[in-house]
Amino acid sequence: MTKFLVSRRTLLGATAALLASTALPRAAFAQDAVKGGRLIVAADSEPRNLNPAIVASNGVFFIASKVIEPLAEASFDGENGLAPRLATAWTGSEDGLSATFTLREGVTWHDGKPFTSEDVAFSALNVWKPLQNLGRLVFANLEAVDTPDPLTAIFRFSKPTPFQLIRNALPATTSVLPKHLYEGTDIPENPANAQLVGTGPFKFTEYKPGEYYLLSRNETYWGESEPNLDEILYRVLPDRAAAAGALEAEEIHLAAFSAVPLADLARIGEVEGIEVISKGYEGLTYQLVVEINHRTEQLANLKVRQAIAHAIDKQFVVDTIFLGYATAATGIVPQNAPEFYNPETPQYAFDVDKANALLDEAGYPRAADGNRFTLRLLPAPYFNETRQFGDYLRQALAEIGIDAQIANNDSAAHQQAVYTDHAFDLAIAPPVFRGDPAISTTILLRTATAEGVPFSNQGGYSNTALDTLIDDALIAVDEEERTALYNEVQVVAAEDLPLINVAEWGFITVARTSVHNVSNNPRWAVSNWSDTWIDG
DSSP states (O other), X not given: OOOOOOOHHHHHHOHHHHIIIIIHHHHHHHTTOOOOOEEEEEEOOOOSOOOTTTOOOHXXXXXXXXXXXXXEEEOSSSGXXXXXXXXEEEEEOTTSSEEEEEEOTTOBOTTSOXXXXXXXXXXXXXXXXXXXXXXXXXXXXXXXXXXEETTEEEEEESSOOOHHHHHHHHHHHOOXXXXXXXXXXXXXXXXXXXXXXOSSSEEEEEEETTTEEEEEEOTTOSSTTOOOOSEEEEEEOOSHHHHHHHHHTTSOSEEOTTOSOGGXXXXXXXXXXXXXXXXXXXXXXXXXXXXXXXXXXXXXXXHHHHHHHHHOOHHHIIIIISTTSSEEOOSSSOTTOTTTOOTTOOOOOOOHHHHHHHHHHTTOOOOTTSOOXXXXXXXXXXXXXXXXXXXXXXXXXXXXXXXXXXXXXXXXXXXXIIIISOOOSEEEEOOEEOSSHHHHTGGGTSTTOOTTOTTSOOSOOOOHXXXXXXXXXXXXXXXXXXXXXXXXXXXXXXXXXXXXXEEEEOOOEEEETTEESOSOSTTGGGSOOTTOEEOO
């Protein structure tokens, strides 16, 4: 069975072995890349706002990353796991109060205007910091961006800001927008959020709702002789089973983000001309978590939370829901992030008897019908696996006398109920770990997260000691000190259970073998695909 968890240490330290296993043949082919052609890709959603500088989500990145570029992208073999994009170099000051970026020369926007440091400064101060879901945290202390020349941007922070955090955030949080199209406008409502204008290898050409997105080759792209493809067509296929059929019929070339159901992978992997690829998601580890509303009387009791943790058989979830394409979670930081992962984090073994005993101790005995109390359970609707885990969790809780009433909602209703109205007791969420605990993990734990922010602490959890650790880590410039603080965060979180981590998983790409340079970086599905090509 394919194993998903390829550690960053593996990625950075054993690149040769990685390349030897899969990428070397691709690299050899890349020397003879064919120019031209249309790559047809399955898309299972249609984001209303395609602007990744505002909405940093993989559904947006999947399409927009070919048009709008960040300062740097994730890399299997680049220094600190990064490859240059619109920035060619970056350094942080020892006091954590500034970060300097050298920008790429000779880059133009798709409308012909030159790209300069003014675009970076505008995006950082007017979009990433105030508007972007992840940038609000990463750039919280950004107070100015100096632009001494068109190719230099110096970020100034009001408090020490770890350069390690800034560096780890570059791929997901630094999509640069054209200042000349956004300045003086209502940025969230700007028409360019749907008709993207970027510097990337592909131009946004056409969108037909319910049918397709079409991107076309940028003839003036800065990448030497890139892109290879003439066009990328995203064919809207909300029915995941349809993606497998379209691949077999050669109507599409590629389906990413497990668009082909896991149950179909073994069969389709045997079809001639199709390959199943688990690489390319190492920088996009998803975490299956049980969100807890700490306002609920029973759930405010630690023994109840511990009982629920003991009632979940994580290995059963991995084996039966994810069909082995995942691993059991051990805490708030995934094992795919070895810079921060703490293997000493306390664990809750599957133990129904212990769970029942804890609920008795908590003062919730079984009634005559066998139930102790009732909870509202809201599984996120984004993946089959989150919905399936909802069914499993209801059964697991029934075993310990908790009656879980499931409410299945669409995406909008689910986000409203959980993150705005707090009308839930337990919810199931799939937050993404984006390479640094401060980017996407601590917002799950910190007191007083802004109302309405998805995949954040909307359960009302508050722990002063944990807040102090998180706040200290946010200004710790020394990397060893920062790592030690996050190690402690993991222990405290495991002991107090603000939420329950159940599984960690990446995704699967299924592609025709005629597609080349697939999965050659840790965020491949949401990278720019400038070197991707197809047989003529």
